[in-house]
Amino acid sequence: QVQLVQSGPEVKKPGASVKVSCKGSGYTFNQYGITWVRQAPGQGLEYMGWISAYNGRTDYFQKFQGRVTMTTDTSTSTAYMELTNLRSDDTAVYYCARGIGGKNSYLDPWGQGTLVSVSS
Amino acid sequence: DIQMTQSPSSVSASVGDRVTITCRASQGIGNWLAWYQQKPGKAPKLLIHGASSLQGGVPSRFSGSGSGTDFTLTINSLQPEDFATYFCQQADSTPWTFGQGTKVEIK
Numbered sequence: 001q002v003q004l005v006q007s008g009p010e011v012k013k014p015g016a017s018v019k020v021s022c023k024g025s026g027y028t029f030n031q032y033g034i035t036w037v038r039q040a041p042g043q044g045l046e047y048m049g050w051i052s053a054y055n056g057r058t059d060y061f062q063k064f065q066g067r068v069t070m071t072t073d074t075s076t077s078t079a080y081m082e083l084t085n086l087r088s089d090d091t092a093v094y095y096c097a098r099g100i101g102g103k104n105s106y107l108d109p110w111g112q113g114t115l116v117s118v119s120s
Numbered sequence: 121d122i123q124m125t126q127s128p129s130s131v132s133a134s135v136g137d138r139v140t141i142t143c144r145a146s147q148g149i150g151n152w153l154a155w156y157q158q159k160p161g162k163a164p165k166l167l168i169h170g171a172s173s174l175q176g177g178v179p180s181r182f183s184g185s186g187s188g189t190d191f192t193l194t195i196n197s198l199q200p201e202d203f204a205t206y207f208c209q210q211a212d213s214t215p216w217t218f219g220q221g222t223k224v225e226i227k
Binding site: 035044045046047050059061062095097100101103105106107108109110111112113 | 152154156162163164165166169170175207209211212214215216217218219220221
């Protein structure tokens with residue numbers, strides 16, 4: 001079945017960087033995009049950006065411009081999201097999701113989530 | 121950015137009830153709307169895309185309607201496994217944006 005499996009939880013100090021991985025299986029990885037969404041504790045869902053696994057084209061939410069880098073490795077069907085200069089308010093569960101539909105904008109399935117905790 | 125306003129923020133209902141959740145977009149998005157279900161500690165799950173198309177494997181008691189700016193998710197005959205939080209998402213233009221969520225609780 002189609003599945004996205006993310007890397008494990010991370011604990012970081014303010015100012016550090018984190019890189020979360022998302023490995024796809026059960027489908028042709030380079031035919032879809034991967035969207036990254038985060039959810040702070042008890043909060044809603046926030047779009048971070050999108051990457052095409054076909055050509056590497058990215059779309060980053062302006063809020064994260066300059067701090068986020070999304071990449072893919074089609075040889076291992078893995079997407080990565082790196083967030084730098086972490087702050088306490090970056091503490092959240094980070095999800096990857098496959099984009100489907102005409103605009104790659106419907107998200108299915110989602111990875112299980114990666115908790116990133118930022119604390120001094 | 122397109123703002124998505126979802127209501128109510130929570131609803132108490134009993135098994136067998138019909139529940140309706142609404143979502144309003146700050147500008148027209150055609151039918152580029154999705155609904156997701158999220159249970160505690162789990163990732164969201166796509167229920168409906170294209171405003172009214174049921175994703176494969178989703179029970180037919182879930183239905184969606186609307187176009188333009190106003191959308192509705194209806195759950196007919198609420199089941200115990202439906203108690204969860206529901207989010208709408210506009211899928212028309214980036215940044216994809218989500219409603220703030222509606223928690224469906226047991227009455």
